[in-house]
Amino acid sequence: MQPTLYEKLGADNVTLLVERFYDLVFVHPEISHLFKTDKEIIKEKQRLFLTQFLGGPALYSQQYGHPQLRARHLPHPIGNDEAVAWLACMNKAISTLPIDEPLKDELFKRFVPTAMFMVNREEEE
Numbered sequence: 001m002q003p004t005l006y007e008k009l010g011a012d013n014v015t016l017l018v019e020r021f022y023d024l025v026f027v028h029p030e031i032s033h034l035f036k037t038d039k040e041i042i043k044e045k046q047r048l049f050l051t052q053f054l055g056g057p058a059l060y061s062q063q064y065g066h067p068q069l070r071a072r073h074l075p076h077p078i079g080n081d082e083a084v085a086w087l088a089c090m091n092k093a094i095s096t097l098p099i100d101e102p103l104k105d106e107l108f109k110r111f112v113p114t115a116m117f118m119v120n121r122e123e124e125e
């Protein structure tokens with residue numbers, strides 16, 4: 001069987017990715033205002049979620065139940081611009097990981113459809 005992205009990355013890189021990603025998100029001019037919960041809680045939830053999203057153990061579901069990611073994002077106004085900003089932060093965070101380029105590409109591509117699926121508002125003119 002093919003190794004999962006989680007196996008290729010390893011748990012330490014998932015933790016590193018989450019740290020670096022939110023360091024960018026929490027200061028991003030377009031999306032930082034959306035994040036209102038305790039920053040450490042957000043990071044920990046994302047670490048649990050990404051572990052399972054990338055094919056590792058279902059840590060998020062064990063603690064919080066079915067992710068229902070789109071439903072959980074509905075209270076937050078996410079337009080195309082916000083999804084692009086989120087992906088830009090993710091791309092930048094991925095670029096800092098100590099992994100090879102093809103793995104960086106594969107990892108980034110994994111996020112694109114999910115981020116676009118979170119769009120829940122028409123862009124304002």
Ligand code: HEM
Pocket residue numbers: 031034035036037038042045046049053064069072073076078082083084086087111114115116118119
């Ligand atoms: C498209 C752009 C996105 C935006 C603007 C966004 C924004 C947010 C916001 C504002 C929250 C709530 C934070 C809080 O509690 O204060 C959240 C939670 C979360 N987001 Fe996103 N998100 C996006 C895409 C994604 C994607 C692509 C993933 C996964 C691959 C993801 C995974 C999560 C998870 C796991 C949570 C925690 C859910 C929970 O409350 O248990 N998000 N996001």
